[in-house]
């Protein structure tokens with residue numbers, strides 16, 4: 001199937017590692033012109049090197065922290081300045097924040113800012129360009145809604161689910177879709193280096209929790225992202241689509 005992505009412009013946040021990196025590679029391989037954003041310039045340049053070495057145009061790199069309130073507008077200006085438009089936005093900057101139930105406001109503010117407000121601000125900055133062109137695809141990486149304890153990121157991502165659904169309904173007739181993708185366990189910096197750093201405990205976790213029997217690769221998210229980014233996916237909006245090897249237990 002031709003995904004009709006040639007020359008579509010895609011902005012991917014959190015592209016220095018993990019899922020964002022995988023999404024950028026797959027979108028570039030499908031013919032998109034790609035802008036990749038994160039804080040660590042050396043890692044972004046490494047991702048750009050890999051994409052170029054695979055025979056695709058070198059991505060445009062944007063070194064930004066998404067937390068400041070004006071970051072969304074700055075990132076938008078860089079993308080529109082380089083490409084003149086933005087067709088696809090992949091919100092992958094984010095991260096788990098497991099905390100004590102009585103953590104202070106500063107802890108809550110940082111986690112909500114990273115995983116909800118920064119996503120909303122960047123999306124709101126980019127959407128007018130999509131509306132003007134009558135085409136847009138916004139995808140946000142969220143998470144499985146099965147709290148083991150208190151986690152700011154989970155609360156923020158639940159907010160993203162509700163917000164994204166609202167955006168999908170408001171902008172449906174304009175050809176701009178909004179979908180959320182909750183990963184289960186995809187190999188990434190936070191998964192391999194922080195949450196599951198011990199290989200023995202990791203294998204036990206997999207055995208007990210992941211029906212397919214292994215952690216996913218970033219590209220396992222990337223292939224779904226490429227399909228949803230395509231004009232072929234015009235009828236899929238307001239959805240929450242799990243990529244988790246069968247991990248979540250609820251049936252809807």
Ligand SMILES: NC(=O)c1ccc[n+]([C@@H]2O[C@H](COP(=O)([O-])OP(=O)(O)OC[C@H]3O[C@@H](n4cnc5c(N)ncnc54)[C@H](OP(=O)(O)O)[C@@H]3O)[C@@H](O)[C@H]2O)c1
Nearest residue numbers: 014016017018019039040066094095141185186188189190
């Ligand atoms: N991997 C999974 O299985 C899994 C499971 C549940 C949810 N998720 C969600 O999926 C998304 C991607 O996760 P991942 O596991 O692939 O992440 P990761 O490998 O840990 O990488 C996180 C990415 O976010 C960027 N980032 C973090 N804070 C940032 C900031 N303040 N400003 C700009 N960029 C920032 C990092 O880049 P720099 O540090 O270079 O800025 C990096 O590129 C996240 O929203 C995460 O919560 C992933």
